[in-house]
Amino acid sequence: MTDVVEQDVAEQGIVGAQGKAASATGRAPASRSRRGFLGMSGAAIAGAALGQFLPGIPNAFAKEAPSSTAVLAPSAQAPVRLNYNENALGMAPAAQRAATASIAHSNRYPFAHMGKLQLLVATHHKVTPESVLFTPGSSDAIRASVLAHATPDTQLVIPELTYGDGALYAGFYDLAINKVPSSREDWSFKISDMQQAVADHAGPSIVYLVNPNNPTSTIISSDALYAWVNNSRADTLFIIDEAYAEFVNDPAFRSADSLVSGGARNVLVLKTFSKIHAMAGLRVGYAVGDAERLEKVSHFVEDDSMTLSYPGVMAATASMQSPEFLVHSKQSNDESRAIFTAALDELGWEYLPGQTNFVFHRISTPLKEFQTAMKERHVLIGRAFPPADGWCRMSLGTPEEMHYVSAVLREMKAKGVV
Ligand SMILES: Cc1ncc(COP(=O)(O)O)c(C=O)c1O
Numbered sequence: 174m175t176d177v178v179e180q181d182v183a184e185q186g187i188v189g190a191q192g193k194a195a196s197a198t199g200r201a202p203a204s205r206s207r208r209g210f211l212g213m214s215g216a217a218i219a220g221a222a223l224g225q226f227l228p229g230i231p232n233a234f235a236k237e238a239p240s241s242t243a244v245l246a247p248s249a250q251a252p253v254r255l256n257y258n259e260n261a262l263g264m265a266p267a268a269q270r271a272a273t274a275s276i277a278h279s280n281r282y283p284f285a286h287m288g289k290l291q292l293l294v295a296t297h298h299k300v301t302p303e304s305v306l307f308t309p310g311s312s313d314a315i316r317a318s319v320l321a322h323a324t325p326d327t328q329l330v331i332p333e334l335t336y337g338d339g340a341l342y343a344g345f346y347d348l349a350i351n352k353v354p355s356s357r358e359d360w361s362f363k364i365s366d367m368q369q370a371v372a373d374h375a376g377p378s379i380v381y382l383v384n385p386n387n388p389t390s391t392i393i394s395s396d397a398l399y400a401w402v403n404n405s406r407a408d409t410l411f412i413i414d415e416a417y418a419e420f421v422n423d424p425a426f427r428s429a430d431s432l433v434s435g436g437a438r439n440v441l442v443l444k445t446f447s448k449i450h451a452m453a454g455l456r457v458g459y460a461v462g463d464a465e466r467l468e469k470v471s472h473f474v475e476d477d478s479m480t481l482s483y484p485g486v487m488a489a490t491a492s493m494q495s496p497e498f499l500v501h502s503k504q505s506n507d508e509s510r511a512i513f514t515a516a517l518d519e520l521g522w523e524y525l526p527g528q529t530n531f532v533f534h535r536i537s538t539p540l541k542e543f544q545t546a547m548k549e550r551h552v553l554i555g556r557a558f559p560p561a562d563g564w565c566r567m568s569l570g571t572p573e574e575m576h577y578v579s580a581v582l583r584e585m586k587a588k589g590v591v
Contacts, residue, residue: 245573245574245576245577247551247552247574247577248551249551251551252548252551252552252553253551253552253553253570253574253577253578254553254568254570255531255552255553255554255555255567255568255569255570255574255578256553256554256555256556256568257453257568258387258417258448258529258530258531258568259447259448259451259453259568260447260448260449260450260451260453260502260530261570261571261574262451262501262502262505262571263451264450264451264452264488264492265450265451265491265492265495265498265499266495266498267491267492267494267495267498268450268451268452268488268489268491268492268495268498269488270491271484271487271488271490271491272455272484272485272487272488272491274487275483275484275486275487275488276483276484278483279482279483279484281483282478282479282483283481283482283483283485283486283487284478284479286483286486286487286490287307287478287481287486288302289490290307290486290489290490290493291305291307293490293493293494294459294461294493297493298428298430298433298434298442298461299430299431299434300430300433300434300461301464303464303467303468304433304461304462304463304464304467305459305460305461305467306459306460306462306467306470306471306474307457307458307459307480307481308458308459308460308474308480309456309457309458309475309480309481309485310445310447310453310456310457310458311414311416311443311444311445311447311458311459311460312338312458313458313474313480314441314443314458314459314460314470314474315338315339315342315381315412315414315443316338316342316345316473317460317470317471317473317474318379318410318412318441318443318460318470319339319342319343319346319348319379319381319412320342320346320473321469321470321472321473322377322379322410323343323346323347323348324376324377325347326375326376326377327348327349327376327377327378327379328348328349328350328351328370328374328376328377328378328379329343329348329349329350329351329378329379329381330351330353330367330370330371330374330378330379330380330381331350331351331352331353331380331381331382332352332353332355332362332367332382332386333352333353333354333355333362333560334355334360334362334386334388334389334558334560334561335381335382335383335386335387336383336386336387336388336414336416339379339381339383339412339414340352340381343379343381348379351370351374351378353366353367353370354366359389359391359525360389360391360525360533360561361389361391364393364394364397364398364401367380367382367401368401371405371406371409376408377408377409377410378408378409378410379409379410379412380409380410380411380412381412381414382398382411382412382413382414383414383416384398384413384414384415384418384426384429385417385418385420385421385426385528385529387416387417387529387531387566388531388533388555388558388561388564388566389525389533390417390525390526390527390528390529390531390532390533390566391525391526391527391528391533392421392423392425392426392528393426394425394426395425395426395427395429396425398413398429399429399432402429402432402437402439402440403437405439407438407439409439410439410440410441411429411439411440411441412441412443413429413440413441413442413443414443415428415429415442415443415444416443416444416445416447416448417448417449417528417529417530418444419448419449419499419502419503420448420449420503420506420528420529420530421528421529422507422528423526423528426528428442429442430442430461433461433462433463437463438463438465438466439463439466440462440463441460441461441462441466441467441470442460442461442462443458443459443460443461444458444459444460444461445457445458445459446458446485446488446489446492448530449499449502449503449530450489450492450499450502451502452485452488452489452492455482455484455485455488455489456481456482456485457481457485457486457488457489505571505572506530506569508572509530509569509570509571509572509574509575510527510532510569512572512575512576512579513532513567513569513575513578513579514527514532515579516575516578516579516582516583517532517534519583520537520582520586520591522534522535522536522537523535530568530569531555531566531567531568531569532566532567532569533561533564533565533566534564534565534567535563535564535565536563536564536565536591537591538590538591539562539563540557540562540563540564540565541557543565543591546585546590546591547581550581550584550585552577552578552581554566554567554568555567555568
C-alpha cells in the first residue's frame with residue numbers, strides 16, 4: 174500500500190514534464206514505432222529504437238536472446254511498469270479463465286469455493302486449514318496482525334530499511350517503532366541488533382521481518398531466524414512477510430512456514446498472490462500461523478468467509494493448481510534479472526544480490542532526475558526509499574522489457590544523462 178500511494182503521487186508530478194521532454198529527444202511517435210517493429214525480437218526492438226543514439230558503442234545487450242518475439246513498443250500511455258514489483262507476465266492462463274468464468278457467478282458470495290482454496294493453501298504449507306487466514310492482499314494481513322497485538326506497551330522492531338507497511342500500521346495504532354540500523358554500504362542489518370532491541374524493551378515486541386527484504390531484495394539467513402524464534406520469549410511476535418519468497422535462489426533461505434507447522438505459536442507468515450501468481454489486482458493474501466492466534470487476528474479482518482472476491486477465489490484456486498506457471502514465472506524473472514544486471518555491470522553501477530522480482534542498485538544522478546529521464550523514455554521506476562539516497566529499486570519486467578530498459582540505460586549513458 175505504501176508503495177502504490179507514494180508512487181502514484183510521485184508519478185503525477187512527472188506526467189506534466191513528459192510531453193515536452195519526449196519531443197526534445199526527437200523520438201518517433203509510438204504508433205509509427207509499433208508498425209515498424211512488427212515481427213522483430215525484443216532485443217532487436219530495443220536496439221533499433223535506441224540504436225540511433227548509440228553511435229560507435231558496441232551493443233553488448235543485443236547479444237542476449239529474448240525468450241519470445243513479442244513486440245515491445247512502450248509509450249506514454251502504455252509504459253514499461255517497473256515501479257510496483259508486479260508480475261508483468263499476467264496471470265496463469267488457467268487463472269485467467271477461472272476469473273473470467275467467475276464473473277457470471279459473481280452475483281453470489283464465494284463461500285462455497287473458499288474451502289477448496291483454503292485446503293490447497295494449507296496443504297501447500299503443511300498446516301491445518303485453521304492455520305490459514307485469508308485477507309484482501311497481504312497488506313491487510315500486516316494491518317490486522319499488528320492491530321490484533323497492539324497494546325500500549327508493545328513496540329514494533331524493524332530494520333531501518335524495509336517495506337513501509339509494518340511501521341505505517343504500527344503508527345496508526347500508536348506503537349513505539351524501534352528501527353535497527355542498517356549498513357550504509359549494503360543495507361544489511363544484524364539479527365543480533367534486533368534481538369538486543371527486543372531484549373531492551375520491557376513489554377511485548379512485534380518483529381516485522383520481510384524475507385527477502387523490500388527494497389533491498391536480499392535475504393535474512395533462515396538458520397539465524399529459526400534459531401532466534403526457537404529461543405524467543407512468548408511475548409515476541411514474529412510477522413514474517415514472504416511476499417517474494419518464491420523468487421529466491423539462495424539456499425540459505427527457506428520459508429518460515431515450517432516454524433508454524435513445527436508448532437511455533439508466535440510466528441505469522443504472510444503470503445500474497447500479488448507477486449509470483451501475478452494477481453495484484455485481485456487482492457488475495459493470507460497469513461499462516463497458530464490457529465488460536467489467527468482466530469484473534471481474524472477479529473480484525475472483515476468476516477473471513479467474505480474477505481475475498483469471487484474472481485479472486487477462483488483465480489487463486491486455479492493458480493495454486495498451475496505449478497508450471499510458477500516455474501515459468503520464476504525462470505522468466507531469473508532471465509530478466511540476468512539481462513538487467515548485465516546492463517548495470519556495463520554501467521559500473523553497484524547492485525545488491527537480488528533474490529526477488531526487483532533489483533536495488535546505485536544510480537549516478539539524484540533519483541528524481543533518474544525517474545524523470547526514465548519516464549521520458551516510457552519506463553516507470555521505483556520511488557525513493559529514504560535514507561537510501563543514491564539508490565533505486567527497479568522491478569523486473571519481462572525479458573523483452575529488460576532488454577528495452579538496458580538499451581535505454583546505454584542511450585542515456587551515451588548522452589551523458591546518467
Ligand atoms: C514486502 C511486501 N509485503 C506486502 C506487500 C503487499 O502486497 P499485497 O497487499 O498486494 O499482497 C508488498 C507489496 O508490494 C510488499 O512488497
